[in-house]
Amino acid sequence: MSEDQTGMFGATGTGDTSGYGGLVRTAASTGSTERPFGGYFDEVADDLERAYPDFADAITRVVVDRGELTLHIKKTRLPEVAYVLRDKLKFEMCMGVSGVHYPERTGAELVALYPLLSMTKNQRIRLEVATSDLDPHIPSVVEIWAGNNWHERETFDMFGIIFDGHPGLTRILMPDDWDGHPQRKDYPLGGISVEYKGATTPAPSNRRSYQ
């Protein structure tokens, strides 16, 4: 997601006859989507602006991509916005939290994503909150959606994001005395190379990779 790259192997000027060489790898857009968003997304944004006067300050970006709406929220404002979304906009279900680690995004390396579902209105949106690797704290939403308890523990376990206000933030999948957070990009996959009929196949993380 850093810069544009050309060609499958990262090489330039070779006689690639496969037709793949001409493909350009595009980086993800970093801007906000302009209105109209389409579908019910405009309605959700309007309702949230009405119900939450600090909208412009708390929500840094609104992105519509592939038919999905993502609200990027300042991490300190997450609980406020979550309360409004649950109580005023009827997003009564939070389907968990998923973490992503972007080591190259300095100051916003760790990202937490909350897919929300409104069964009343049959709508889905997503909240995105970023935090720095040096200060990996995000307010917990367990108070708002109790079902996020285990999901936040999993994201803490896998990414080391500390959810402030969680009733018992301990490891859930890895053993309690485990070192490190396995889903981070700087955490190796591990594995050993395997010999079969005289040839050695390296572990998956050591195999030749195409960029």
Next chain:
Amino acid sequence: MTTTFDPYASSRETTEGTVFSVTGGDWDSLVSEIGESKEERIIVNMGPQHPSTHGVLRLVLELEGETVTEVRTGIGYLHTGIEKNIEFRNWTQAVTFATRMDYLSPIFNETAYCLAVEKLLGITNDVPERASVIRVLMMELNRISSHMVALGTGALELGAMAPMFFAFRDREIVLDTFEEITGLRMNMAYVRPGGVSQDLPEGMNVKLREVVKSLRKNFGDNAKLLIGNTIWMKRTEGIGYLDLAGCTTLGITGPVLRSAGLPWDLRKMQPYCGYENYEFDVITADTADVYGRFLVRMAELEQSLRIIEQAIDKLDKLEGQPVMVADKKIAWPAQLALGADGLGNSLDHIREIMGTSMESLIHHFKLVTEGFRVPAGQVYAAVESPRGELAAHVVSDGGTRPYRVHFREPSFNNLQSTSAMSEGGMVADIIGAVASIDPVMGGVDR
């Protein structure tokens, strides 16, 4: 201690109090020893290896007499790092990992992942209709085999042996069908980004109709045994109660939510794979207990058969249509076809790449070794699995491998409700409550 010394079933003093090790058959000595102590409260560790806990689930129970005052759940014993492994494989190989998460519903795992990848590629509408119909057919067959395990093991855990024999007999019919279609009974990696790996074998439609017929006849056996059965109802009615508000706040979906009375089913509410073209009912109950969940699952079996019948009719009309997207930059090149020798290579394809077309060989090699690229972005795709909303959150950085794949597993989420369902009840009812959630530990721990 009055009985003979057993080195594996002894008691010892710790700072927390007396700790007893129980191995079975030593109940009398345990009761007499506990009876001597003044402490009313005992803490029981159940699992992780316990026949009634549905796999390697650990429950720590705090009991006052026979009443449960606190339940704590320990998971993670089956964590295999599937999400991490997927980041080191290409987009197609990831299917073989995803299918192994919830081992009772492999087709759902594959479909959720593939729908997400297709959304990222922007080819959702290019997936051929025949491929979508086959996916629906396989998913509904899989729903039957999964519900059969839920019903069979659930009944066994509450002391009913015969329903399990009937359930596993019927599950076997479904697994044999899977084997005939995909070559494997479980973990098939059959659904692939862009379609399915191969078409149905010749004459499968006739066999599928036979399967539907025998399943429909067989379902009556368990229904006759359990529905309205006095002993069964005494073990399940009013047990493991969780109402709609509880389900909503805990993010519970699937049969548990529907047993609380809300007809929420993604197949109806947010259709995928063309579910809007099938006629079926969303089953609910209003009791919000173990018996209600049992009735919901029993009735869903018949609805799945209805969908399968409609899918076979559609397949008759779509005979000979492709089962993979036309775009050769994405579609797996092998064109597999099951031969008389039981192997899956397509001789026509091998003849083309080895004998006539150098470009085809290069294309095949490039696509298989490095795979296709997926434009950068992130999506969330959800399907209605037998246990509730199973969703894949997939992030691409534009490369040939997924940047991050996270599965929103219904088993993982729903297992949180064990405490809410069991606390305040009797210790024997925990088993029924856990069985009614139907957690699959492979899915919980991934």
